[in-house]
Amino acid sequence: MTLIVVNRILPALLGGLFPNHCCLCQWRCPGAQPLCDGCRSELLANSVPCQRCALPLATSSSALCGACLQHPPDFDRVVAPWLYGEYLAYLLRCWKFEGEQRLTPLLAGLWRQQVPTPPEVDAIVPVPLHWLRQWRRGYNQAELLARALQQYWPGLVVDTGLLLRNRPTRAQSGMNALQRSRNLSEAFTARNRCANLRVAVVDDVLTTGATAGEVARTLKNAGASHVEIWCLARTPSPGD
Ligand SMILES: [Zn+2]
Numbered sequence: 001m002t003l004i005v006v007n008r009i010l011p012a013l014l015g016g017l018f019p020n021h022c023c024l025c026q027w028r029c030p031g032a033q034p035l036c037d038g039c040r041s042e043l044l045a046n047s048v049p050c051q052r053c054a055l056p057l058a059t060s061s062s063a064l065c066g067a068c069l070q071h072p073p074d075f076d077r078v079v080a081p082w083l084y085g086e087y088l089a090y091l092l093r094c095w096k097f098e099g100e101q102r103l104t105p106l107l108a109g110l111w112r113q114q115v116p117t118p119p120e121v122d123a124i125v126p127v128p129l130h131w132l133r134q135w136r137r138g139y140n141q142a143e144l145l146a147r148a149l150q151q152y153w154p155g156l157v158v159d160t161g162l163l164l165r166n167r168p169t170r171a172q173s174g175m176n177a178l179q180r181s182r183n184l185s186e187a188f189t190a191r192n193r194c195a196n197l198r199v200a201v202v203d204d205v206l207t208t209g210a211t212a213g214e215v216a217r218t219l220k221n222a223g224a225s226h227v228e229i230w231c232l233a234r235t236p237s238p239g240d
């Protein structure tokens, strides 16, 4: 009961009284965004990422992680400015699974804070949800993020029609590489040719890179010359 009061009722009450309460600590914050300076300072920047897959590295002595050196992934690089720590994980869960679409400008702002000038691409493509999942959720969070980034940089072209998710895929956690590859095999279709296109695929988190790899393969098979992944956060490798 106490947890319900803390997690549900108190935020709802404070949300009514103070529209700009911090969505993490629930106290009022003065700015326009629902995140106080104290909680914002707890977010962990991905300051030494692998230049290919954005995996956080222990030192900057090597540009690439061991996995990318051995088996370069199908995407050309990942831009993931934050680490998937406890605070950001909570924000992303609320955003994805609890309908907190008001967090979109905050999350886009966090991306922009770390990436003041986005890399040049011809189109940004949100990772599509299967239609049934999107219908249940009511929105695709990757598309919300892509459109919020476009508001910062109106020159960005958001293309929501290029990529189709053919079937629902199961959550990847706990799967080994072979199971992940089977789970995602032919999960996406490129609906148009994208000859020589430089594409940025937008997603919320990069975990194993399996989804990003499958999307990149699909787009490159359709002719894309360069595929990079823009996401908010990167998880460390398992066990780190
Ligand atoms: Zn706070």
Ligand SMILES: [Zn+2]
Pocket (backbone or CB within 6 Å): 050, 051, 052, 053, 054, 055, 064, 065, 066, 067, 068, 069
């Ligand atoms: Zn890497």
